Amino acid sequence: MSPGAGRALGPLLLLLVLLQCAARRRVVKRSVPDVCATCHVHATCHQIEGKSVCICNYGFVGNGRTHCQDKDECQIGANKICGNHTLCHNTHGSFYCVCLDGFRASNNNKTFIPNDGTNCTDIDECEESGLCGHNAKCVNTEGSYKCYCNDGYKLENGERSFHPDGNTVSCRGVDCGVPPSVLNAHPASVSGTTYGSEVTYNCVHGYFMASGTQTAVCNAEGQWDGTDLVCKEIDCGKPLLIPRTEMTWDNSTTLRSRVYYQCKEGYYFNGGKNFSECTIDQSWENITFVCKGEELFSNLSIFNETCVKWERKTGRLGVQKTYTFHILGQRWDEKTFSEDVIFNITTNEDNPKVCLDLDSGSNYVVNITTISSANIPVSVAVAIQTKVKEPFNNVLIFNDTCLKWKRNVRGTDVGDRYSFHVQGQRWYQKEFFHEMIFDITTHKQAPEVCFDLQPGTNYSVNISMAALNFSLLVSMTTQITDPPFPDVEFVAVTGSAPLLRLRKAEDQNGPISFYQVIVLPLDLQSTFICDSFAAATFFSNATDVKGYVAAEFQAKDVADNMPISLGDRHYYGKFYNAPLKLGEEYCVFLRVISEWNKSPFWVQIPSC
Ligand SMILES: *[C@@H]1O[C@H](CO)[C@@H](O)[C@H](O)[C@H]1NC(C)=O
Ligand SMILES: *[C@@H]1O[C@H](CO)[C@@H](O)[C@H](O)[C@H]1NC(C)=O
Ligand SMILES: *[C@@H]1O[C@H](CO)[C@@H](O)[C@H](O)[C@H]1NC(C)=O
Ligand SMILES: *[C@@H]1O[C@H](CO)[C@@H](O)[C@H](O)[C@H]1NC(C)=O
Ligand SMILES: *[C@@H]1O[C@H](CO)[C@@H](O)[C@H](O)[C@H]1NC(C)=O
Ligand SMILES: *[C@@H]1O[C@H](CO)[C@@H](O)[C@H](O)[C@H]1NC(C)=O
Ligand SMILES: *[C@@H]1O[C@H](CO)[C@@H](O)[C@H](O)[C@H]1NC(C)=O
Ligand SMILES: *[C@@H]1O[C@H](CO)[C@@H](O)[C@H](O)[C@H]1NC(C)=O
Ligand SMILES: *[C@@H]1O[C@H](CO)[C@@H](O)[C@H](O)[C@H]1NC(C)=O
Ligand SMILES: *[C@@H]1O[C@H](CO)[C@@H](O)[C@H](O)[C@H]1NC(C)=O
Ligand SMILES: *[C@@H]1O[C@H](CO)[C@@H](O)[C@H](O)[C@H]1NC(C)=O
Ligand SMILES: *[C@@H]1O[C@H](CO)[C@@H](O)[C@H](O)[C@H]1NC(C)=O
DSSP states (O other), X not given: XXXXXXXXXXXXXXXXXXXXXHHHHHHSOSOOOOTGGGOOTTEEEEEETTEEEEEEOTTEEEOSSSOEEEOOXXXXXTTTSSOTTEEEEEETTEEEEEEOTTEEEXXXXXXXXXXXXXXXXXXXXXXSTTSSOTTEEEEEETTEEEEEEOTTEEOTTSOSEEOOTTOOOOOEEOBOOSOOOXXXXXXXXXXXXXXXXXXXXXXXXXXXXXXXXXXXEEOTTSOEEOOOOEEEEOOOOSOOOOTTEEEEEOSOOSTTOEEEEEEOTTEEEOSSOSEEEBOTTSSBOOOOOOEEEOOTTEEEEEETTTEEEEEOOSSSTTSOEEEEEEEEEEETTOSSOOEEEEEEEEEOOSSOEEEOOOOTTEEEEEEEEEEOTTSOEEEEEEEEEOOOSOSEEEEEEETTTEEEEEEOSOOSSSOEEEEEEEEEEETTEEEEEEEEEEEEEEOOSSOEEEOOOOTTOEEEEEEXXXXXXXXXXXXXXXXXXXXXOOOOOOOOOOSSSOEEEEOOOOOTTSOOOEEEXXXXXXXXXXXXXXXXXXXXXXXXXXXXXXXXXXXXXXXXXXXXXXEEETTOXXXXXXXXXXXXXXXXXXXXXXXXXXXGGGOOEEEEOTTO
């Protein structure tokens, strides 16, 4: 019994002793024995308030007289008298404490009594080195310790924690073994099979990584971590739709599947690959397969007002093609189409140019149609507006005094009214002036008009179309025509110097410049050419002909009926009037020369 506990129990024990005394007092009142002599062997007699009392010794409990039995201190306080981590040993009249294994008494004694504050503290077994062997670490626990294999090490039985207990156990490095197979994948690289080793997987050809990690790692438990790669077969889905094409496809969408493209009818392939492959990216390869419509009239344009050109961009170039032109023409001042022409043009040119015979001042719709190689008619229409540049043109002079021209504006229901202003002048005859003003109206496409013109005159003819505010000036020159025969007197002359009479000619074609008398042997008459004797004198041998000019007179010197004697051996002008040979026959001409335009005319003298 501890001293503290004994003090607390004192009054109770005393009370029990007193009750026993009272009871006994009633029984043994008659004799008073020596109390102290009756004390139990394990009791001690104490004097309390003058009375002797037997009290059990320390470590014993009882009435002090009949019994004092050993007190088991280890049972007090629920075995905690020694404190934690202890074993309590009761002895006869006392007890002692012993620390449990793994604990040490704080007074370093084997046994102790806790009343001096001694307690049991944990022994750190791990302070002792090598306790757990290699590749393991020691972990102290209360009253004990544990060994743990290092990361990546394990016991043979697969456990990681152990207590050596004197057995020779050792931690060995783990081995994850052959990497596990992953569906549709193959290990591309394996760095080993020990702790921390890595294996990288790749999907097999035609498959792609759908989820999971590519790399697995050998973990401390000796297992491959991260073998969750999922490889799925490549599926490109539906192929790309390319406009104006048709696909040839076997419905396969796996890697390297192909879809072929073909242009739809009426369209032409214009560069690029004609198939697309399913790629590793799970998409169909991009191709530039372009189908173009047959550009039969590409870049159609009008040039030079009435010409059209275009380009055949596609289709079979260089092949003959027929174009049907449908031309509807409407004159500027008409409401309906008055011209409707259809014709075909066939060409193998890739850049055809067609110039149309269109008239000015009209609106045209030109519809060009051709047949595509797909046998479909393809049309284009262009509007051509021709300007009113020349309502008529191509003015031609014919028969000296007549004009004809071409009318350029369309339409026959409206007649064209032309106004003429004709003015004639002669430079050699200043006082001469001939003027005419008149109108004509005609529907004709190529009108003609003849004027009553004077010969040898320069005319200016102004033709105007008032409605179109258009006029044209035409110059006409009339020829000098043969004058009418002069009123001549036929005379037969003979002799060596016959006398002739010159008569003045009428100067109808302008003033007469000279008169010449030409002498020609009779046999040459038929070959006489008026001009060839222009300057032939009697002495000249310029021509083979023996004819010559015998005399020349200025017109102003010639009087009507002027006599002249042939062969009088005089000079008239620069010409010698040589004597005629007797017995020869001559023809004598009178030539009248106008200075103007050196186009002389002549008059036969009646001597032939
Ligand atoms: C004994 O241990 C208990 C819990 O295990 C603790 O509460 C108590 O304080 C300890 N006593 C001593 C004396 O160390
Ligand atoms: C135990 O320790 C006490 C002092 O705390 C000492 O007196 C005693 O001799 C020691 N030895 C044993 C065996 O009890
Ligand atoms: C145990 O004893 C030691 C040394 O006397 C003391 O330092 C420590 O506090 C005690 N522990 C407890 C839990 O009483
Ligand atoms: C592709 O699939 C379609 C419908 O699924 C089927 O009609 C067609 O015959 C298939 N083509 C081929 C080449 O298998
Ligand atoms: C694809 O083009 C090649 C040559 O470029 C040709 O031989 C083949 O027939 C074409 N295939 C299809 C389906 O048009
Ligand atoms: C095809 O082109 C599209 C758009 O330009 C692009 O998004 C796609 O990645 C390309 N596909 C391939 C296989 O090149
Ligand atoms: C169209 O024609 C013009 C002139 O001939 C040319 O300059 C132009 O490049 C052409 N355009 C095309 C798209 O061919
Ligand atoms: C346009 O017309 C003019 C004259 O009529 C001609 O000289 C020219 O060559 C023409 N141009 C073309 C491109 O035909
Ligand atoms: C033009 O050619 C087409 C066929 O290409 C033919 O049917 C048509 O009668 C031709 N027209 C003329 C005006 O020649
Ligand atoms: C051109 O002519 C074709 C054939 O006659 C016709 O079908 C088409 O409508 C015409 N186009 C125009 C713009 O007039
Ligand atoms: C010229 O006029 C004559 C008579 O007047 C005629 O017979 C002839 O056909 C005309 N010539 C022309 C080209 O019109
Ligand atoms: C005449 O002709 C001859 C030879 O033909 C020539 O020598 C002579 O000079 C000519 N006489 C004159 C006057 O021209």
